[in-house]
Structure formats: C-alpha cells, structure tokens
Amino acid sequence: MSAPHEEDDLVPSSTPGYKPSAAKSVDEYAKLDAEDESLARWKASLGIVPGASAAAASGPxxxxxxxxxxxxxxxxGKHLVMDLQNPTEVASLKKNPVTIKEGVEYNVRIKFKVNHSIIxxxxxIQVVKRAGVTVDKMEQMLGSYGPHPNGEAYIKNFDTEESPSGMLARSGTYNVRSRVVDDDREVYADWEWSFKIGKDW
Structure with a gap:
C-alpha cells in the first residue's frame, strides 16, 4: 500500500481555470463539424472516422x-527497454536495477497503443526516490490521440536529460514509480523499477 503523500506526487498537475471536457466516443468526434473538410482530414489522420467505434470498445x-x-x-547493440506487457519482467524491474552511465545525456521513450476512444x-509521471527521499519528479505530456488507423503503436520521445555524476550519485539505488494517467485521473499504467548510476553502462 502506498503512502498518501506518495500518491500526491503521482497526481497530474492542473492548469488553473482549465476543466477537461466531457469524454466523447470516436463516432461523436467524427460527427463534430463534419462539413469542415480540412478538419475531417485531420480527424481521419487520428483514426477518427464515422463507424470507427463500431467494434466493441471493451478493455483499456x-x-x-x-x-x-x-x-x-x-x-x-545495447538496449534499455522495459517490456511492460511481460508480467515477469515488470515484477523483476524493482529488484534488478538498470545501470545508467553517469554524466551522459539520455531520454525516455514510451511506446503505447490507443485501443478505442480518444485520449x-x-x-x-515519474517520481524518483533514494533512501525514501524524493530526489526527482518528471511529468511529461503524451498529447492527444485516437486509435491508429492501422492499429499501430505510437512512440513519444521525452526531453533530453543528463544523468547525475560523482561518487555520491553512484552510491545507492534509486527507486522509481512510474504512472500514465489522464486529466480525469484515470490510470492506464502504474509500475515500479529501479536504477543505479555507474561509471559505465
């Protein structure tokens, strides 16, 4: 069970005065401003076409x-990829820290699939702790997407960051809690993993 203040760290920030609009189905979005040709082309590029939600909209x-x-x-040839569809790998992420080389530029890349509806x-959101103390928090917007017309996945690259360096940075393990959540606080994924800072990858 997570501590209440830890949950607060994982709540998306809000913009004062902004209120998310009510959720609509793909068909409802497809019918909005249907006479606007340029808007219709843009919506089609997002997979928003009439009848697109005829298939069962079950599951996440x-x-x-x-x-x-x-x-x-x-x-x-070295890749640091967490397969979040593999329950065994997800379970081992917390116990088997990833090693990140000190003082290098890196970025986080997330791959996801929109199954139905518009997101x-x-x-x-990523909260990094060491010895129980929060040392970093990252919040990155994925954007707005509809189901890909070909059922393909989307890839989002986040801003480049630099890993810490020095003997202090290399001591101990960093524990990370990652979450993918929307404005309505619907959580699409929530997992834990860990990393260490090393002299090499």
Missing part, C-alpha cells in the same frame, strides 16, 4: 507497451 483505452532509456552513448491530457 490505452495499453502501455514499453518504456525505453535511449542515449547516443549506449554501446552498439487527451494523458501524462507520464
């Missing part, structure tokens, strides 16, 4: 497939 609106740490300094205001 969004499936988070993987989270990757990408860096130009990674050795050839908006969806964010990736």
């Amino acid at each position: 609106k969004v499936t988070i497939l993987s989270l990757e740490l990408a860096s130009p300094t990674l050795p050839q 908006s205001g969806v964010r990736y």
